[in-house]
Amino acid sequence: MLTYEDLTEPERQVWDAFRTGAVVDLRAGSVAEDDPARGAAWGAERTVRAEAVAAVLLQAAEQGGAATALRLTGARISGQLDLGGTRSESELRLEACHFEQHVVLRAASLRSTGLIGCWIPGLDGWLLKVDGNLFFEDSVFEGRLTLTRAQISGELRLSGAQLTATELLGPDAVTPRGLHAPGAGSAPGPWALWAGGLRMEGGCFARKGFRSRGGLRLVGARFDGGLFMERARIDNPDGDALTGDDLTASTIVLSEGFAATGAIRLPGATVRSRFSLDTAVLDGGAVALDGSRLSAGDLQLTFAATPVGTVDLQDAQAAVLQDGEHSWPADTRLDGFAYSSIQLPPGGPEPVARRLHWLARLPGYAPQPYEQLAAWYRKIGHDDDARRVLLEKQRRRRRTLGPAGRLWGRLLDVTVGYGYRPWQAALWLAVLALLGTVVFAHGTPHEVQPGQSAPFSPLIYTLDLLVPIGGFGQRAAWYWTGLHQWFGYGLIAAGWVLTTTVLAGVSRSLNRS
Incomplete structure (x- = not known):
């Protein structure tokens, strides 16, 4: 371990400032020259060895004085900063620094830590514990950021950060987490943030300017303070932009122009309050949003444009659904x-036709979406709209039946609207009665028993043919021959069909009510 005598001049400045928490600023004062992406060219006057940072952080307090914070700005951190498995009670804040190698915080226990506006080849924070905040604002990660099963009691800030996924090439690069290793090359990889099982007591903020070239893996993560990604952009066209199976959060906000190329997958996720995709743009290819088994309080699907890919909400639950004209592909x-x-x-309420158009987008027949929508219309007192939705459900179901079933379904639809429009039966009865009256008013009927029949009435005779049960006496007293006789047979058949469909439709309606 390094001693004070082993330190360079910049490192001794860091050591001395640590006891008071003062900032050591090694910047040259030129915006272009101080760009951390160009830090590999910085000279010895701006170079601090990673082992010196570790030595100061872990030993300076023991060498005398109460340790407060290590604050360093504008330095090139040579070598690998490895704090794996260590414990520190002091704040660590490195700003506008250039790291030569990936940072190792695996299984470390730290106080508030910030690598802000830095250039970093990757970071391994597997099982990291932070008592306080973890800040990566405006930093550039040219390698995977790993926070698998990390625990953070405060906030995680990634606003303005740039993440780029890489996979390692070469024998020296074979590590469990696929981080950069000395002598290894790199190639584009699928995951820029690997944070399955992350536990956040505070909020996670990856807002305005955050960009990830590669997916975010948040399987089983917990965000008690919420996940906020307004105006963020994720690009992973050959994979998932965000994967969060069984994720738990108080709030998720992917809004204000949030854009994702790649699928958003949140099957089984729980969002206790608001899950907002307001004005978001999703281009997932095959799948835009997989929210199967999702549970949310307020689900806002008011996208800026119709998502490219499937929107899957099968078996999902929401207390309140907000959607718009671009919500449903x-x-x-x-x-x-x-x-x-x-x-x-x-x-006020929108036309029911718009909701039916929504359900018409379903790839196949499923009764539950229609019944769910009808239940909501009943809840707000729109019984007519509820019946129209259920009628459309029966029409959609009819397409799945065989020829006989489709024919019977059409009869039910035309006559009584599957029981949801019983007034159609009365309309058919009136039309047939009028037609029969006109037809039987022209011509001369024959008495069954001459001189013993009541006077002939075209209207009553027609009704006698149409109503198969009971009778008004006309049908038994009078008969026709020729075309009138065949027309009468047609009315009898129509009466039986009308009566049968009325009974079937009313029975169906009662059973579904």
């Missing part, structure tokens, strides 16, 4: 999606 899957309420637009 051609391939929308809603079977099992349950919601307590739909946010109404300004001015």
Whole structure:
């Protein structure tokens, strides 16, 4: 371990300033020259060895004085900063620094830590524990950022950070987490942030300017303070932009122009309050949003444009659903999606036709989405709209039946609207009665028993033919021959069909109510 005598002049400045928490600023004062991406060219006057940073952080307090914080700006950190498995009670804050090698914080226990505005070839924070905040604002990661099963009691700030996924090449690069190793090359990889099982007590902020070239893996992560990614951009066109199976969060905000190339996958995730995709742009290719089994309080799917790819909300749950004209792509899957309420637009309920158009996007017949929507219409007192939705459900189901089933379904639809429009039966009865009256008013009927029949009435005779049960006496007293006789047979058949469909439709309606 290094001693004070082993330190260079810049390193001794860091050592001396550590006891008071003062900032050591090694910047030259030129914006271009102080760019951390160009830090490999910085000279010895701006170079601090990684082992010296570790020595100061871990030993300076023991050498005398109460340790407060290590604050260093504008330095080239040579070698590998390895704090794996260590414990520190002091704050670490490195700003505008250039790291030659990836940072190792694996299984470390640290106080508030910040690598802000730095250029970093990757960071291994597997099992890291931070008592306080972890800041990476405006930093550039040219390698994977790993926070698998890390625990952070404060906030995680990634706003303005630039992440680029890389996979390692060469025998020296074979590590469990695929981070940069000495002598290894790199190639584009799928995951820029690997943070499965991350535990956040505070919020995670990856806002305005955050960009990831590679996916974010947040499987099983917990964000008690919420996940906020307004105006962020994630590009992983050949894979998933964000994967968060069984993720838990108080709030997720992917809004204000949030853009993702690659799928957003949150199957089984729980968002206790608001999950917002307001004005988001999703281009997932095959799958834009996989929210199967998702549970959310307020689900806002008011995208800026119709997502490219499937929106899958099968077996999802939401207390309140907010959607808009761009919410539902051609391939929308809603079977099992349950919601307590739909946010109404300004001015009151929207036309039911728009909701039916929404359900028409389903790739196949599934009764639950129709029944769910009808239940909501009943809840707000729109019984007519509920019946229209259920009628459309039966029409959609009819397409799945065989020829006989489709024919019977059409009869039910035309006559009584599957029981949801019983007034259609009365309309058919009136039309047939009028037609029969006109036809039987022209011509001369024959008495069954001459001189013993009541006077002939075209209207009553027609009704007698149409109503198969009971009778008004006309049908038994009078008969026709020729075309009138065949027309009468047609009315009898129509009466039986009408009666049968009325009974079937009413029975179906009662069973579904």
